[in-house]
Amino acid sequence: MSQPEYDQGPRIAHAGSVHLGTPDLQKSLWFFRDLLGMEVVEELDGTAYLRGYQELTHHSLILSQQPEATVLGYSFRVQRPQDVELFAQRFGEQGIKTLEIGKGQVAGRGEAVRFLVPGSEHPFELYYDITKPLAPEEIRSKILSNSSRRRGLGVRRLDHINLQTGESTVEQAELWLREALGFKRREVLKTPDLLIASWLSVTPQVHDVAMGRGAEDRPGQFHHVALNVENFHDLLTAADQMRDLDIEWGAGPGKHGIGQAMYLYVHDPGSGHRIELYSGGHLIFDPDWQPLEWSPRQEWGGTWYGHTLDTGPGGSFLTTTPSAGL
């Protein structure tokens, strides 16, 4: 006799893509395609769809030409086709306004639901269907798990998205990501009374998304998107080349205590959005993982070694770019 199947309900699979508005699309394309080595899979009407060489799905980064450097959306893939509708129903019951995004409205992608995260107001989109186009033969890899040959500085995939909101809404937003979307709190930086930042995942990564308190009390702040490179040496090579090219520096290279990955923060010269190159990090397989609680006094959480993160008053690591509305 077969067992009745246990239905866990709708679940998030992983961070899928980020959609950056850029006032200078050509300069952004130079940065992400020519320097970082991402593939432009499709480009139409002032919007380009890119992926890393180890991503088989249509895109993980969307760039749109527009006057302001705002972020137009943060997209997550769900586990099953029906989860898009199931999540939409759940949000409806919670009184959250949703927008349906039709198939093909975002190139390569099926139907999606768009909404603003309660509290932080970041525009999230959830989807399941996405095409997996073969790269053109001239850049296709012989390794079946690579969509294209490694090029440029070797960005292989989207790693995580780092979001911020105001002090008055950060706890609400972080709790909602856990309760409504099923993200698990993996590591957290807090004082006894105040949440500073939380690293959350549904995968073995320490974070697929981070939610933190911004320097200013306003919602919808984008701190950075992290792109994964294979190893520490790739990141140091990137640092060398970017210095010569006068790419605006953020911080790094260094290694985080929280998450244990090596980092390099720079800014896309077309848009000014902060981009992190990211390598390494510990993975979590324990089903009974307890969130690791860091105190601001343990300053090696941010930087274990290397270039420190400038988080003092007026510090360069405190700047963010805004998100669009619904």
Ligand SMILES: [Fe+2]
């Ligand atoms: Fe990060």
